[in-house]
Amino acid sequence: MIVEMVRVAVWGIGSEKDAIVEELHELGMLHLDIPSAPPLSSEELKGLRLLGATILGMVEALGWKEWDKISDETLLGARGKIRFESPEVVDEIAKSLEEFKRRLHLLLEERSSLMETLRSLRMTHQIAYHFQTFLEEEVSKGKCVSIWRLDHKSHARALSQLRSRLKVVTSPKERPYLSHHSVQLKDNEAILAISVDPQGEEIAEDFMRLTGGMPWHPPDETKGEGLLKSIEALEKKLSWVPKRLKSIDEELERCREEWGPHLAALYFLIEEKLDQLTVKQLAVKENGGMFVIEGWIPEEVLETLTARLKERFNGRILIQWRYPSSEEWHEVPTALDNPSQFKPFEIFLKLLPVPRYDEMDPTALIAIFFPFFAGCMVGDIGYAVIMGVLGWLLRRKCKRELWRDIGSVIIHMACWSAFWGVAFGELFGDLGHRLIHMEPLWVERSQAVLPVISFSVGLGVVHVLLGLFVGFLHGLRHKDNHMWMERLANILLITALIIALVHVKGWLPKSFFTLSISITIVGLLLLLKVGFLGGLVETIGAVGNILSYVRIAAIGLSSAILAVVASRFVDALGVSFIGIFLALSIHLLNLILAVAGSGLHAARLHYVEFLGKFYKGGGKEYKPFARKRGSLVWKRR
Amino acid sequence: MEKALIALAAALAVSIPALATAYAQARIGSAGAGTVAEKPETAGTMIILEAIPETMVILGFVVAIMLILQFA
Numbered sequence: 068m069i070v071e072m073v074r075v076a077v078w079g080i081g082s083e084k085d086a087i088v089e090e091l092h093e094l095g096m097l098h099l100d101i102p103s104a105p106p107l108s109s110e111e112l113k114g115l116r117l118l119g120a121t122i123l124g125m126v127e128a129l130g131w132k133e134w135d136k137i138s139d140e141t142l143l144g145a146r147g148k149i150r151f152e153s154p155e156v157v158d159e160i161a162k163s164l165e166e167f168k169r170r171l172h173l174l175l176e177e178r179s180s181l182m183e184t185l186r187s188l189r190m191t192h193q194i195a196y197h198f199q200t201f202l203e204e205e206v207s208k209g210k211c212v213s214i215w216r217l218d219h220k221s222h223a224r225a226l227s228q229l230r231s232r233l234k235v236v237t238s239p240k241e242r243p244y245l246s247h248h249s250v251q252l253k254d255n256e257a258i259l260a261i262s263v264d265p266q267g268e269e270i271a272e273d274f275m276r277l278t279g280g281m282p283w284h285p286p287d288e289t290k291g292e293g294l295l296k297s298i299e300a301l302e303k304k305l306s307w308v309p310k311r312l313k314s315i316d317e318e319l320e321r322c323r324e325e326w327g328p329h330l331a332a333l334y335f336l337i338e339e340k341l342d343q344l345t346v347k348q349l350a351v352k353e354n355g356g357m358f359v360i361e362g363w364i365p366e367e368v369l370e371t372l373t374a375r376l377k378e379r380f381n382g383r384i385l386i387q388w389r390y391p392s393s394e395e396w397h398e399v400p401t402a403l404d405n406p407s408q409f410k411p412f413e414i415f416l417k418l419l420p421v422p423r424y425d426e427m428d429p430t431a432l433i434a435i436f437f438p439f440f441a442g443c444m445v446g447d448i449g450y451a452v453i454m455g456v457l458g459w460l461l462r463r464k465c466k467r468e469l470w471r472d473i474g475s476v477i478i479h480m481a482c483w484s485a486f487w488g489v490a491f492g493e494l495f496g497d498l499g500h501r502l503i504h505m506e507p508l509w510v511e512r513s514q515a516v517l518p519v520i521s522f523s524v525g526l527g528v529v530h531v532l533l534g535l536f537v538g539f540l541h542g543l544r545h546k547d548n549h550m551w552m553e554r555l556a557n558i559l560l561i562t563a564l565i566i567a568l569v570h571v572k573g574w575l576p577k578s579f580f581t582l583s584i585s586i587t588i589v590g591l592l593l594l595l596k597v598g599f600l601g602g603l604v605e606t607i608g609a610v611g612n613i614l615s616y617v618r619i620a621a622i623g624l625s626s627a628i629l630a631v632v633a634s635r636f637v638d639a640l641g642v643s644f645i646g647i648f649l650a651l652s653i654h655l656l657n658l659i660l661a662v663a664g665s666g667l668h669a670a671r672l673h674y675v676e677f678l679g680k681f682y683k684g685g686g687k688e689y690k691p692f693a694r695k696r697g698s699l700v701w702k703r704r
Numbered sequence: 705m706e707k708a709l710i711a712l713a714a715a716l717a718v719s720i721p722a723l724a725t726a727y728a729q730a731r732i733g734s735a736g737a738g739t740v741a742e743k744p745e746t747a748g749t750m751i752i753l754e755a756i757p758e759t760m761v762i763l764g765f766v767v768a769i770m771l772i773l774q775f776a
Contacts, residue, residue, distance in 0.1 A: 621766060667752075
């Protein structure tokens with residue numbers, strides 16, 4: 068349900084403005100109307116923002132990500148030690164961080180340079196190793212070897228042209244000596260080693276430069292006397308660089324552990340101070356020596372707020388409050404408050420715009436119908452047990468609220484799956500029937516398809532009519548004639564259609580047909596009042612929505628048949644490793660499909676078929692002016 | 705022969721909507737991937753949108769079941 072809000076105005080004297088804003092920040096109850104994109108530009112704010120950005124940059128550079136491990140106690144301790152009372156404090160902190168920032172920068176720069184060196188050394192070593200045998204052979208013959216980097220496509224033509232040029236320095240009876248070895252790099256580049264007679268060395272070098280070749284050398288620090296000597300130097304360097312990288316990584320890890328939490332806590336404090344300054348400048352209205360802060364607060368905590376403020380400021384503060392008028396409803400923030408068993412289902416509303424203050428909170432209805440539908444689709448006791456364990460583990464082991472809520476939803480789904488499993492007599496498909504002669508309490512859905520389809524359409528009728536009824540009530544409450552008349556017309560026409568269908572089947576006396584016609588006429592008249600065509604389309608859409616609930620039966624049927632198929636593998640292949648492995652694999656696949664498919668389709672039935680009948684959204688989320696808490700959720704926001 | 709025709713009709717009742725669903729889901733999926741890349745918070749909504757065209761194939765499946773149960 069949506070929490071009732073009240074408008075609160077806190078009046079105080081100007082000299083106590085800072086103390087009152089700080090107390091409200093600490094209490095964290097008041098939702099303030101702060102204009103978006105505040106044009107603030109005081110020196111204090113600039114200094115704080117710069118410091119905050121510097122710290123965030125340092126945290127990111129350190130690679131520290133454990134924002135969720137900053138506890139409220141750590142923040143409380145930091146608040147006690149650091150108070151941003153003047154710009155000098157900000158300057159002092161910035162100066163004290165300067166030395167650490169410089170050291171961190173040097174370390175990271177060295178690391179990045181070493182990484183680049185290592186990459187280049189590895190490549191050089193690879194190339195040198197590739198040419199080592201060629202070099203050794205050619206050098207032993209007294210030839211001159213040079214290595215070139217050039218375009219892979221042109222190197223064959225270049226070699227043939229070089230051979231003809233070398234004829235100038237070779238006696239006419241002999242063939243010019245040219246030996247070569249190449250390796251292709253990425254991006255159509257090649258490294259080409261050429262070996263020529265000493266007298267042809269200059270010609271070869273000039274020619275290779277002319278054809279666009281670039282001489283290839285090992286990096287400066289590994290240059291020896293010739294490439295063969297360089298290989299030894301390369302290997303030495305290759306063993307040194309990773310050691311240095313490891314020691315840098317260890318130092319960074321130490322810094323991360325030591326400084327990460329401190330920097331993060333400092334960042335939280337700066338953000339809090341910025342919030343306070345923003346509120347002081349934008350949400351506080353001053354009038355002479357007085358000031359006033361206005362905002363919204365849940366009615367249930369009004370007493371706590373007034374008691375705390377009166378206790379601290381006694382007679383020096385005036386608190387006024389009132390309920391919002393209907394003209395103000397669009398400005399009132401929305402806070403949800405549901406019983407603990409329904410609360411996890413609030414996650415379904417997170418995919419939709421926030422409900423408006425004057426709307427109905429559909430969480431309770433989702434909490435009733437969602438697990439019921441999803442359970443009907445799964446409908447297997449064995450799968451229900453596994454789902455229950457999975458949900459329990461999510462609730463127990465996960466720290467993030469979202470996963471804990473998902474765990475609770477899965478537990479609800481598991482309970483209904485077990486219920487439907489008993490109704491359909493399914494335990495891992497037909498395994499329960501085979502082993503313990505389990506019989507269905509209602510029907511075996513792989514055999515009795517029509518009853519299950521009829522039942523799911525019946526569920527659709529109830530669910531869609533409920534959605535239309537809620538929309539009808541919403542229209543009446545807000546005096547929205549178009550809405551309530553259209554929803555009522557839809558309800559009447561669908562009811563008339565159902566009566567007519569049941570009558571055709573012969574299950575109702577003849578007089579009911581007349582009743583059906585009468586209801587249809589009333590429904591059509593109401594539709595005429597609100598715009599006939601649009602209303603008629605809405606009614607046809609509602610009938611389509613009802614038929615869409617057939618998916619409950621269809622997905623359930625496919626899940627049941629897949630589970631039976633899994634067991635048949637053991638029949639076909641015997642109680643062997645392969646038979647049991649295949650059966651378990653199919654069951655696992657079916658379980659994943661059952662959990663994901665049933666959840667997805669049950670959610671879709673709510674979002675499209677049900678909520679579409681009354682839910683509008685477009686409200687403001689209740690975000691109280693509160694201190695930051697050490698949670699990842701906040702960081703992500 | 706008659707049974708074969710019924711089976712063919714049932715197969716077509718599932719396969720044609722299945723092709724249409726696949727086409728629609730492919731288009732929604734590619735648009736959804738772009739949207740999620742721009743706004744990761746829309747991921748949940750995109751999953752729901754992706755499931756919407758499945759109504760066609762589910763209704764086709766029901767028609768196929770009806771055909772088989774009524775005539776086969």
